[in-house]
Amino acid sequence: MAKRTIAQFFSTLLYNPYLSNLTGGRISREWTKNICVPGLNCYSCPAAAAACPLGSLQSFFSGAVPKFPAYVLGTMLLFGLLLGRVICGWACPFGFLQELLHKLPGPKLKKSKLTQKLSRLKYLWAVVFVLILPFAFFFMTGIGVPAFCKFICPAGTLEGAVPLLSFNPMLRSAAGWLTVWKFSLLAVFLILMIFIYRPFCRWFCPLGAFYGLLNKYALLGITVNTSSCIHCGKCAAVCKMDTKIAGDHECISCGSCISSCPTQAIQFHRLSNKNNESSKT
Amino acid sequence: MTSRIKSYRKQSIPHYVQGITSFSKESTTNIKSYLTAPILQNTQPLNNCSVKDIMLLCRKEFFKKGEDFEFSEVRAGSKYANQVIDMKKYLWLAAAALLSAGIYFNEPRLVFGKAARICLECIGIG
Numbered sequence: 334m335a336k337r338t339i340a341q342f343f344s345t346l347l348y349n350p351y352l353s354n355l356t357g358g359r360i361s362r363e364w365t366k367n368i369c370v371p372g373l374n375c376y377s378c379p380a381a382a383a384a385c386p387l388g389s390l391q392s393f394f395s396g397a398v399p400k401f402p403a404y405v406l407g408t409m410l411l412f413g414l415l416l417g418r419v420i421c422g423w424a425c426p427f428g429f430l431q432e433l434l435h436k437l438p439g440p441k442l443k444k445s446k447l448t449q450k451l452s453r454l455k456y457l458w459a460v461v462f463v464l465i466l467p468f469a470f471f472f473m474t475g476i477g478v479p480a481f482c483k484f485i486c487p488a489g490t491l492e493g494a495v496p497l498l499s500f501n502p503m504l505r506s507a508a509g510w511l512t513v514w515k516f517s518l519l520a521v522f523l524i525l526m527i528f529i530y531r532p533f534c535r536w537f538c539p540l541g542a543f544y545g546l547l548n549k550y551a552l553l554g555i556t557v558n559t560s561s562c563i564h565c566g567k568c569a570a571v572c573k574m575d576t577k578i579a580g581d582h583e584c585i586s587c588g589s590c591i592s593s594c595p596t597q598a599i600q601f602h603r604l605s606n607k608n609n610e611s612s613k614t
Numbered sequence: 615m616t617s618r619i620k621s622y623r624k625q626s627i628p629h630y631v632q633g634i635t636s637f638s639k640e641s642t643t644n645i646k647s648y649l650t651a652p653i654l655q656n657t658q659p660l661n662n663c664s665v666k667d668i669m670l671l672c673r674k675e676f677f678k679k680g681e682d683f684e685f686s687e688v689r690a691g692s693k694y695a696n697q698v699i700d701m702k703k704y705l706w707l708a709a710a711a712l713l714s715a716g717i718y719f720n721e722p723r724l725v726f727g728k729a730a731r732i733c734l735e736c737i738g739i740g
Contacts, residue, residue, distance in 0.1 A: 384729035404717060
């Protein structure tokens, strides 16, 4: 089994250690929920040990009094500067699920110029659903709403709604049109995951968009030695994400391009061995 | 092309010379000789291209011939490299400042308050 799969498996377990809660219809209230995990993992999942950074960020913007989310932003910035999108590739439970489903047999949609253009949409979703809509609801109704969690996030539906609605009759009785919408969206995403590699990460995830912006400043990740790169494009051809060159803002540092580089210009750099002539383009 | 080369000449000629000497012993003190480097003799005429393009072409030619090469237009200490390093410093400072401020204002408790209760919006009920 690949190192990355093992890392993804253990990070999923680390984010969700309280597996026995899954059938209890309740969520944990451990002190670790003061802390945000780096990846996308719903805090309403009964097994979750810590908070989702995206949900926490929106919770500051929503409610009766929106506040500036210094702690959550600081945590996200810290994770982004340490790991960049290594988090997406190695430590995101929802990314792991998408990769597992993509291994199922079936026709696979390859990346193209269209998918590369679609990958820019995640920045739009991030701005609209995480920043603008919570405030728009606040100004219209007096109460802000975590719009991305409420209307889109399939991770919340899968990790939170499925176990809670299955084992908690009270919650089930409160289900309505929004539940139907979220379950339909989840079904669409689950089907897409079989045919398309990481569709949610590539085109929808605001967290991936944020970490992507920090990818070139991150301490860990894929770098290209510009001194020996011949721009042959083999790294981008091998990569299933919407990268244009290894190590760019779409790169999740899975490392599949390293062996494909004919000049060995691609490296997985760790902390201090990054020099100035290597660039995270 | 001349004007572009002139602008590069001011900025990074020493590094080019270093790059050139690493592959050509009939070396060179200016960009003209770089253009006439043996490795580029059989390539297309280099009209209207930047120094970056020439570098790339050289790398490709070396790769074709199976020779070792390593040179770049990005120098250690160059403006670009310094910008990245500066930005990195500011981002680390911002992260530290935001985290400290968040902890000072007891924001982890707010995160806990949200995370320890079932988020009805997240599960499609709220």
